Amino acid sequence: MVIETVHLGKRYGTLQALSDLNLAIEPGKVxxxxxxxxxxxxxxxxxxxTLLEQSEGEAYVCGYNVRKDPASVxxxxxxxxxxxxVYDNLTAVEYxxxxxxxxxIPARNRRSLVADLLELVNLSPKADAFVDSLSRGMQQRLGLARCLVHDxxxxxxxxxxxxxxxxxRIELREIIKQxxxxxxxxxxxxxxxxELAELCDDIGVIEHGKLIACGSVHEVSNRETGGSVMQLxxxxxLDKAALLLESSPLVNHLEEYMGGFRFYFQGTEQEKAELLQELMDEQVAVVYYGDAKKNLEDVFLAITEGVGME
Structure with missing residues (x-):
């Protein structure tokens, strides 16, 4: 594992900010x-x-213990x-x-390295601009380039x-994909x-300092929300489709979505096929009927139901 935490905890006096956190993140994963x-x-x-010391447990990055070997981390x-x-009196290159x-980094390598980083974050035209003249989004991308200096x-x-x-946000997301x-x-x-829906291989949902769900987006979605999300x-x-779907005991949370409907379906594959046949028998001109991707708002709300929000 590239990142691993074992029963990690952090207290601030009587406040338990983090409690018994166990994470394991594989190489190359988001x-x-x-x-x-x-x-x-x-x-x-x-x-x-390594900017904050834990109160309990251990944490490792690339095999290094964050408390015992912070320099390697x-x-x-x-x-x-x-x-x-940011240092306002520096240009992006100087920064x-x-x-x-x-x-x-050896001085002879810095100029070419900086040029490559500015190209990666789409800031080459701003190479000689002062940092304080950059927009918030450009400063964020410059900050990301700074994180990559030592590869x-x-x-x-x-x-x-x-x-x-x-x-x-879109520009930053595309850079993260790269x-x-x-x-x-x-x-x-x-x-x-x-923001995270397109980017992540795995997700962890944390609430009140405790990890309450963890796994791939698909696994967590199906485990926590139950059934599958369908799109029609x-x-x-469409009025006939709405009546039929609303009357089905296998359909929940029906909502209008992209020229049709989106809903939770709690049934077998055979029952999915039977529902489609019923729609066609009602002369509903179906152009798409199948699984839809659950969005992370659905997952988060299902997971945290009853946990309480801060």
Whole structure:
């Protein structure tokens, strides 16, 4: 495992911010940490980044114990907090060259390295712009480039899209996809759930400092919400389709969706086929009938039902 925590806990006086956290993240995976603000996401990431010492348990990154060998952990990770300081009187190139020097990258290699990083995060045209002149989204991408200066195996990204407009979030998401294709192991947190839906291989849902669900998006979805999510699109007789679906004991949470309906189906494959036949018997002009991807809002709400929100 590239990242592993064993009964990890953190107390602040009488407040238990993190309790008995057990994570195991495989190489090359993108792991999404889901939870409301204050749930324990940032605490976990700061412990893994050696910026905060745990109260209980152990944590390992690339096989290194974060408490016993923090120097090796820091060489293995690129950590990006939700808000980070920048040196306003430096250009983007100077900013990255400064961090390349801090990581002891040979001076003769820094210029080409910085050029490659700026190209990766789509900031080459802003190479000579002062950092304080960059937009929030550009500063986030520059911060991501800074995390990559020493070519770490692991990226720990705490709310990387916080405060970004929709276009900037899309640009950042595309860069993270490229990093996944490069084989980086990525731990990414967010309370904006759709951000993580396309990116993550696995997710962990944390609430009040406790991990309450963990696994692949598909596994967690099916285990926690039950049944499957179906989607129906039709050209005509949608009113008949709605009546039929509403009357079926196997259909729950029916909602209009993309020229048709989306609903939970709790039945067998045979019963799915029978429902389709009933729709066609009612002259519903079906153009699509099949499984739909559960969104993470559905999963999160199902998992945390009864847990209580902060």
């Amino acid at each position: 792991f999404g940490f889901i939870g409301p603000n204050g749930a324990g996401k940032s605490t976990t990431m700061m412990i893994l980044s 820091r060489q293995s990770i690129g950590y990006m907090p939700d808000f980070f300081g 990255l060259e400064f961090y390349a020097g801090a990581f002891k 770490p195996a692991v990226l720990i990204l705490d709310e990387p899209a916080s405060g970004l407009d929709p276009r900037a 990093l996944r294709e490069m084989g980086k192991t990525i731990l990414i947190s967010s309370h904006i759930l759709p 699109r039709a050209l005509r007789n």
